[in-house]
Structure formats: C-alpha cells, structure tokens
Amino acid sequence: MNDDLRGLSTPCLLLDKAKLVANIDRMRGALRNQSTRLRYHVKTAKCVEVARLVGGGALPIAVSTLEEAEQFFSSGYGDILYAVGVTPAKLDRVLALRRFGADLSVIVDNVEAARAVALASRHSGDPIPTLIEIDCDGTRAGVSSDDLPSIVAMARDIEAGARLEGVLTHCGASYGSRTHDEIRAFAAREREAAMRAAHLLRSAGFACESVSIGSTPTVLYNAGFDGVTEVRAGVFAFFDLVMAGIGVCSKQEIAISVLASVSGVQRSRDRLIIDAGWMALSRDRGTAKQPVDQGYGLVCDAEGVPYPDLIVGEANQEHGIATLRAGSAHRLPDLKLGDLVRILPNHACATAAQHGAYVVLDGGDQAIWQRFRGW
Amino acid sequence: MNDDLRGLSTPCLLLDKAKLVANIDRMRGALRNQSTRLRYHVKTAKCVEVARLVGGGALPIAVSTLEEAEQFFSSGYGDILYAVGVTPAKLDRVLALRRFGADLSVIVDNVEAARAVALASRHSGDPIPTLIEIDCDGTRAGVSSDDLPSIVAMARDIEAGARLEGVLTHCGASYGSRTHDEIRAFAAREREAAMRAAHLLRSAGFACESVSIGSTPTVLYNAGFDGVTEVRAGVFAFFDLVMAGIGVCSKQEIAISVLASVSGVQRSRDRLIIDAGWMALSRDRGTAKQPVDQGYGLVCDAEGVPYPDLIVGEANQEHGIATLRAGSAHRLPDLKLGDLVRILPNHACATAAQHGAYVVLDGGDQAIWQRFRGW
Numbered sequence: 001m002n003d004d005l006r007g008l009s010t011p012c013l014l015l016d017k018a019k020l021v022a023n024i025d026r027m028r029g030a031l032r033n034q035s036t037r038l039r040y041h042v043k044t045a046k047c048v049e050v051a052r053l054v055g056g057g058a059l060p061i062a063v064s065t066l067e068e069a070e071q072f073f074s075s076g077y078g079d080i081l082y083a084v085g086v087t088p089a090k091l092d093r094v095l096a097l098r099r100f101g102a103d104l105s106v107i108v109d110n111v112e113a114a115r116a117v118a119l120a121s122r123h124s125g126d127p128i129p130t131l132i133e134i135d136c137d138g139t140r141a142g143v144s145s146d147d148l149p150s151i152v153a154m155a156r157d158i159e160a161g162a163r164l165e166g167v168l169t170h171c172g173a174s175y176g177s178r179t180h181d182e183i184r185a186f187a188a189r190e191r192e193a194a195m196r197a198a199h200l201l202r203s204a205g206f207a208c209e210s211v212s213i214g215s216t217p218t219v220l221y222n223a224g225f226d227g228v229t230e231v232r233a234g235v236f237a238f239f240d241l242v243m244a245g246i247g248v249c250s251k252q253e254i255a256i257s258v259l260a261s262v263s264g265v266q267r268s269r270d271r272l273i274i275d276a277g278w279m280a281l282s283r284d285r286g287t288a289k290q291p292v293d294q295g296y297g298l299v300c301d302a303e304g305v306p307y308p309d310l311i312v313g314e315a316n317q318e319h320g321i322a323t324l325r326a327g328s329a330h331r332l333p334d335l336k337l338g339d340l341v342r343i344l345p346n347h348a349c350a351t352a353a354q355h356g357a358y359v360v361l362d363g364g365d366q367a368i369w370q371r372f373r374g375w
Numbered sequence: 376m377n378d379d380l381r382g383l384s385t386p387c388l389l390l391d392k393a394k395l396v397a398n399i400d401r402m403r404g405a406l407r408n409q410s411t412r413l414r415y416h417v418k419t420a421k422c423v424e425v426a427r428l429v430g431g432g433a434l435p436i437a438v439s440t441l442e443e444a445e446q447f448f449s450s451g452y453g454d455i456l457y458a459v460g461v462t463p464a465k466l467d468r469v470l471a472l473r474r475f476g477a478d479l480s481v482i483v484d485n486v487e488a489a490r491a492v493a494l495a496s497r498h499s500g501d502p503i504p505t506l507i508e509i510d511c512d513g514t515r516a517g518v519s520s521d522d523l524p525s526i527v528a529m530a531r532d533i534e535a536g537a538r539l540e541g542v543l544t545h546c547g548a549s550y551g552s553r554t555h556d557e558i559r560a561f562a563a564r565e566r567e568a569a570m571r572a573a574h575l576l577r578s579a580g581f582a583c584e585s586v587s588i589g590s591t592p593t594v595l596y597n598a599g600f601d602g603v604t605e606v607r608a609g610v611f612a613f614f615d616l617v618m619a620g621i622g623v624c625s626k627q628e629i630a631i632s633v634l635a636s637v638s639g640v641q642r643s644r645d646r647l648i649i650d651a652g653w654m655a656l657s658r659d660r661g662t663a664k665q666p667v668d669q670g671y672g673l674v675c676d677a678e679g680v681p682y683p684d685l686i687v688g689e690a691n692q693e694h695g696i697a698t699l700r701a702g703s704a705h706r707l708p709d710l711k712l713g714d715l716v717r718i719l720p721n722h723a724c725a726t727a728a729q730h731g732a733y734v735v736l737d738g739g740d741q742a743i744w745q746r747f748r749g750w
Binding site (some may be wrong): 006009010011012043064065084085086087088089090093109110112113116139140141172261262263264265273275278279280282283284285314316317318319321336337338349350353354355356373374375 | 381384385386387418439440459460461462463464465468484485487488491514515516547636637638639640648650653654655657658659660689691692693694696711712713724725728729730731748749750
C-alpha cells in the first residue's frame, strides 16, 4: 500500500472503498426489516460516486445547499429534500429546479418563511412540497413540537399556495452522547418530537405524509421507527473521530483520512512537522469536548494504523504539529523526512470540505472522485 | 449598497475594494524609505487580481503551496519563494517550474532536506536557490539561530549541489501580542534571529544574500529593518478580527466579510439563525484566546457596520447562530427573515479558503475574482 501512495502529492484526501462499502452495508443492515427508508444526506461526501454506492437515482437524498441539489439532480437524483430552513431569496432556484423536473422539497420553521413559500408557489403555479421543522433538542432551528399555535399557523400558511408535506427534525444533540443508551434516549426524543407534531397536524385536519428524522447516531442506535417514514443520515458512510468518540463506530471503520508527509523531525522537542495543516485537516475540534481529545486528528502510519497517543496537536495553514498526548508513556515513532502518515479526521464533513476530490483506494487500484463545493 | 447586494446568493464572500486598496497603501507607506522590499504572501488571498493591486509581475511573492506557485507563475509572477519546508517528493514540481522559467526558491530546516535539495539539484543540473529556515519563537519549524553546527551543516549540504540563498524566519508568536510594544519586541526578536543566523553563515565563509523575515504585525509595527533584504506579509491586504484584536488594524479596515441572510428569528431565545455556518465562515476560533472573543465572527448590518455585541456564537455546517455576547446590555437587532448581514472573519486566510471566489464591491460595481484551491 505504502508504495502505491508514494505517487500521490501530499496533502490529499484518501477514501478507503472497502471501508466505505462496509459502512454503507452496516446502515442497510440497520434499516433492514424496518418500516422506514433512508434519505441519504449528501452534505458529508458531496460526491456522486459515493451516493451511487449508497443507492441509484431512485435513492431519496437530503442536501444542505442548493448547489448540492443542482449537482445531484443533474446526476440523476430526483427526490431531493433541502434540509436547511429556506430563505425567500432562494425560492427562485428551488422553483427552477422543480421546473426542470426535480421533486425538491423545502423546510420552514416560522410563518414568514411559510408565507414566502406559499406566495412563490402561487406565483409560479407550482405548490412546493414543504415540511415543518421541529426542534427536538434546543440546539439550532425548528419550532417546539408542543407549540400547537405556531405549527397550525405554519400549516395553514403553507397550504395557502404550497403543499404541506410533513414534519422533520434532527437531534444534533446526539453528537454529545457518551453511551449507546444516551444515543437511544436522544433517538426516542427525536422520534417522539416528530410524531407529536405529526399528531397535532393530523388532529387539526392537515395531512402529514412525511415524518422525517435522523442523524447517524440516532439511526444506527435507534429506539424504533414506528410512524417514521424516512431517516436522514450522511456521515455513516465515512465516520470520523467524533463518531468513534461516542461509540458509534470504531476508529478502524473510518473510511477517510488525510495523507501527509513528514516535513520535519524535532526529536529534542518530541514532535514532528507534517505538511497537513488546517487547510488540509480543517479547524474542526469536535473531539475537544469528548473524553479523548484528538487534537486536529489522530496520526496513523501509511497503512492507516494509529500510532499510540500521536495526535496533530497544533495546526497552522500548511503545517501540522504532531505531538504525543500529554502524559503519554509512548515514544515518538521513528519517522523521518518524507515518510507518509495518514490523519484520521475529527469531523468528516469539515475535513472533506477542504479538498476538491477523493483519492479512492480500491484494493491495489486508485481512482479520483470529485467533490462539489459552494452554495 | 443593500440593494446591490440583494442580487447575490448567500452565503458569499465580499471584498471591499476601497478598503483593500487602502490596506495595500498602508503597507506601502510602512515600507517607504525603508531599505527592505515586500515579498507579498499570496496564501491569504490566493487571487491574482489582489496580487496585481499589490504589485505587477515583478512583485516578489511567497507561496504556501506549489499550486499557488504554479498558478501565480502562469499569471506572470516569476520571483517566488515557497515558504514552507520542502519535502523530497515535491522537488520534481519545484524543478519543473524552474525549467519553465520560474525563479523559485525553497526553504529547509534540517540536513536531510538540505541533502535532498542538493541531490535533486545535481541530478537536474539546476542549483535550486535554498534558504535556511530559522526558528525565532519556538512555535513551528526552523532551526535555532544559536545552533551553529546545524546551520553550518545545512549550508554545506545545500552548497553540495544547490545554491545557498540566505536565511528566513517568521514570528508567528506575534499574533499573540496585546500591545504595539509587544509586537515591536517580537519584530526585534524576529530580525535579530535572522541577522544572527546570517552572521554565523557569513563568518563561516558562506554567502547569505537574502535575509527574509516577516508577518503582518511585525512588518507594520517593526523595530527597523537594518540588514533585512525582504519582508513577507499577506494578511495586511484584508485584515481580520485577530489582527484587530491585537491592535494592528481597526474593525473598519477589514476588507472581507461573509454576506449571509437571516433564516430564522428566535426572539424568545434572543438569537438569530443565519445561512452562514462553518462551511462559509470556517471553524477558525482565532479570537478565542484574545480579550474579546468574537465567536465565529462579528455580525454587521448589510453595509458592514457591526451590531453591538452580536457575534456568531455557534456554527453548524450551514447554520450560524447569532447571539449577543454574554452579559451584553444591548438588544437583539430588529432583523427579520431574509435580511442581509455581513460577518467579519476571525481569520482571513481560513474564511476566504471556504470560498471559490470574491464578490468585489467597487463603488456601485461588482466583479468576481476567482481564488485558487488545493495543493
């Protein structure tokens, strides 16, 4: 493997195809015999080839930007949920994509947005399918599932031109779990919030076809999906150190890593300089709040096996500083100038976003898969 | 102005040309009547149009990646310093650029790299100009300016095939200053380290044409440049909140900002959701250690005037959460869905890197200037 990697210019983003396929299989297994379907969130990989492994053009997808919607639609994906609260100025692009044939839906969490979607729908003669975003953890957007007046007001405003499709929620707080039981508790809360809102809507006489929930942790460690029509997840295809830190995956299952070269050995200071700084790794410090802080990433050998306690402790733009974890009994590995290392990322979405493409390792072969960027 | 911005899709990266030009003029003023010249570091802007405002094709530049070197060379910039310690595998690309006519130099801080540069130079018959990187603050790479044996060993190894060009240092620690006097102390230390190493080399019989130092703070608040042949700086063209936090610029001088739309108003929770998350702002938290922590950026109105105490307190991938600073006596501004705001960045290099282009505001006109990415 090491020999194969020698031809690559560092830093670059590696994707281990065998691990990717195994991770996708694991998600399929988790949903087998369940009454719900997967809506694959493309925001982590932003790559058509990855989506194709998850499922063909009939695979429903969630997107975080309209750029993703446009790119995936032109690659054959038609069932698209824009899973970030829509702003009025973006509705022209939504309608254009729908005119081209995309089955694109949007989400709202306030009456102003609901009215804007209904107005744009009326103007265009195209009732945009719209979901109400429910807040289940207080971390971000959404309306409380107990807030009957707001939910009903939004439903009424949506139906005055657009089409009320259902409810959606996402338990981002599940990323702060420590145990599988905690994740399952978040999963239960996520499902209950969505089901409560769906019940309110139905009781008030509205249709609520879709009940959409999910995050990688709460789908893999779920509390049952009764009444849920779809689950959204994306990071499961790659995994990362944040997911490993909450026990959702092992470090061995992480499918992406940044390939870097040793550019300096400062043995007297017990540290190595590598040519992957925050530009290649991102500034994400998602493990900082976890029991094991992985710095800017965990340093592995060229085959991807972690060195004990060696993390990227500091990151400048194009310099990473690999140091032993404080108090480690291990020694700095015997690396020299030019040696290759792999860095496992804290947060797959953030690290992958720093790169324009994946170098896909597929047995002895390599391929390049492009990523999308921008909005 | 607000009307002009209405046509832009959010989030996007704005560049105020009048501020850019004023910042460049300020740097020119600081170097007027000095014996040193500016080597403009392109790693912040990664944009040929910005470099053209700083100076024409004769402007010496510093780069942080060989991609920058290749891009700027094909745009007419020939005098290029690759200011990150070179690894052996990158020497082929260095030599290729030189064969095409680039006057490209490299830096080394260890004998292994010095030997690799000399060996590649001998093989190609092209003595690569090479500088020895000196450590003046213990933060990153470089050899101590007191380490005569290492400096002389490197010089000897370089001269066995390559060409010893001089010495280089960078006082990254200056970013941690609190006062102009502290910056000037770092500037003095930076210059002294480089001059001491140059003296050692010359005393040992080596030529040392170039003495290259610099960072934006230590060039603008210098301690004199006697003996220094060039200063490197890049962030001065844009500035950012980190620079404002150490008193190098005012917030009004920051030339770039991220334009975002309000996507949700949570008045009961005293916060706004905007459509610029970490994907648009970066995860950089460079002001976290400063007396005033600016979160993920300072929120301004559409004209760029900061709202009192309003910062992006949390950032998800495509959601920013704007909150009042803890303990603020101010109220949340009266913004509604779809209103435009601008976010001043903590770290210009990191925020700009999240975008593929600048929307340049030039009086009433707008232009698009492309950025480079990758390695």
